[in-house]
Amino acid sequence: MANSEDEKEEDDTEWKYSFVDSIPLIPAAASDPSLNRTSGPTPAHRVILHFDLDCFYAQVEMIRNPALREVPLGIQQKYIIVTCNYVARDLGVSKLMSVTDAKEKCPQLVLVKGEDLTHYREMSYKLTELLMSYCPLVERLGFDENFVDITKMVERRLAETPESNNFSFKGQVYNHTSAELEAQDHPRLALGSHIAAEIREDIKGKLGLTGCAGIATNKLLAKLVCGTFKPNQQTTLLTENIDDIMGSLSSLRKVPGVGYQTSKRLQALGLVSVKDLQLFPLNDLAREFGAPSAQRLKNLALGVDESPVTPTGAPQSLSDEDSFKKISSTKEVLEKTQELLSNLVERMRNDGRQPQTFRLTIRKYSATNKWFNRESRQCPIPNHVGQKIPSESSEYAVVLLLPLAMKLFHKMVDSSAAFHLTLLNVCFSNLQTKGAAVSGKGSITSFFTQSTSPGKTQPICSSQSQDASSQNGGSHCLDHPVSTHSVITQPTSKKTVTTKRSRSSEAALHGTKIKQSPIVAVEDTQRVSCSTAMSHSEELDVPGTHQLPPHFDPEVFRLLPVEIQKELLSPAYTNSHPGTSVNSSALVDPPCTTHESFNDSQKDIKEALNNLGSSDRPTTVNHQRPAGTVENVMEEGRASFARSSDCDFPGNVDPKVFSELPPDVQRELMSEWKQKKPVLKTPSSKKPGRSLTTKDRKAAGKGSQANNLFKYFKPS
DNA sequence: CCGGGGTTGT
């Protein structure tokens, strides 16, 4: 009953999808571009560019190693050739080919592992940045495609241009062999083709990359026409040829936006070609897909796409994953998760923002339907954990996140029974920019701001440019690229901090992954009794588990990295408390070695272990309140102060454990919790301000995110 | 078909 009539919801926003159906009936009729609704909020005639790099990963590898240019090169991820250079293509190799098939076709094929996306990601953002130097309206699609809305640029050039121009097209024009005459009739697209050519040259000159461009009046068309002349060329689509290009598609599946599922559903309706869909009654379509989707699908078939080029900005999430034949023990899960987390936390630290949400995704083996059985669980990241991620002690954040991950894991897998995983993924989302919008200087120097209180913000680079994309300012739409990007330097290379574990990219490249952080292999001890196992452990002077605090599950303990084990066995834990100060003077994050970072927050280790233990072995923990529940995961560390007033601590903290902590640690914890208290939302409370919808995000936030974006543009 | 990513919509 709520609304049988959609459409109404929240309007009063300027552009409306609901108008797309009233766009000029048939593309063919649009030969007069000026007949577009004049009063509409969207420009009558947009000029949209779509850039698509040639065999992107292969190009990056060929830049890194020019010798690869002359050989057939395939980029391998696991058992798949995800892309290959054109030498290889001439020899019969294609995308999505299995390695065995490819080697069969082309025995000389040279393979480079491409599972580590670091270099591709960096190059990808350099490209986006270069495009943004022309115009802020850049939308990424994957790592190697970008849309750019150059309407304003075109209009300005048109106005500046001395009227009698010898218009011509650069590059190809779809379905035209000689483009001379059309240019006068399509001055905007013609100018667009020149701009596209300039940009492609710039891309080649500055980044060494070749690619294709499509020039058209909307994103759909620009993308489609982009691929018509393949390597390193560009194509313009004139409005009178929209029908042609749509009709040329071999199936509905080729229409961007029509995926596997949708094409199957359409097929069930008897629709296989684009023309079928164009002619299919909208009402019938709406019965299957609902009115909005039906209209969208029909428009796509007609080549109509009013969706705006939405500036992408900094990513909404960062994730790291690995797939494998089989993981079937908790220990392997722990190790793999830690490896993934190490990488992800490192990337997160470079980003500078602070994730509020953590998600673990798994894929369980399944003979039938091997693909697409992923499950995920997510939870908020406790504030004190999240704060460590962008800080010097990010390494340590891994340790704190690990128990969280394991909790989520146990929500999906009953580890007391056999299991078989083929994929693990860790993901940070809900990324929050911590405002270093502080006082005087808004410049990069604010990056060096110290955080002076425990719960405080991490430094961030802020610059000024706010609106950038808004209507009128125009100053951001440059006819010629400003090379600001070449001036931008990577802020993260700031101060001292020698990175402990350099992320060896070449190692990853050659497939020899470095174990990031030592999870000790206490391997063969797994099923052996504890004392036996520990007794022959040389460097670890590990006593029997009987010396562990009672809250720790010995089995869990054995799975932990050696550093953590050591910490747990240090006097501060095993003895009564020497009263060491934890982070005591709360001044700044002390520059610390890895080991010191472990030292400085033993409380967290304790908590972490407690959590881990509670999920793995409920019987060994003495939580007053049940600790393994969903709610508990969700509320971790920021949660429900069980009752009112001062003497409470979060429900997930075992009072007993707390009482064992050194007094000053207790004090610090209490003050930390108190600080968080006002910020808390009770689990059941309605948030006063609802969480941001994606539309909200588009409307707002982009400006500040743009500031953040440049972190992805590393100096070469 | 399934690699290592991303986004949006329900």
Added chain:
DNA sequence: ACAACCC
């Protein structure tokens, strides 16, 4: 939390 889409 998942499903769909994109690369």
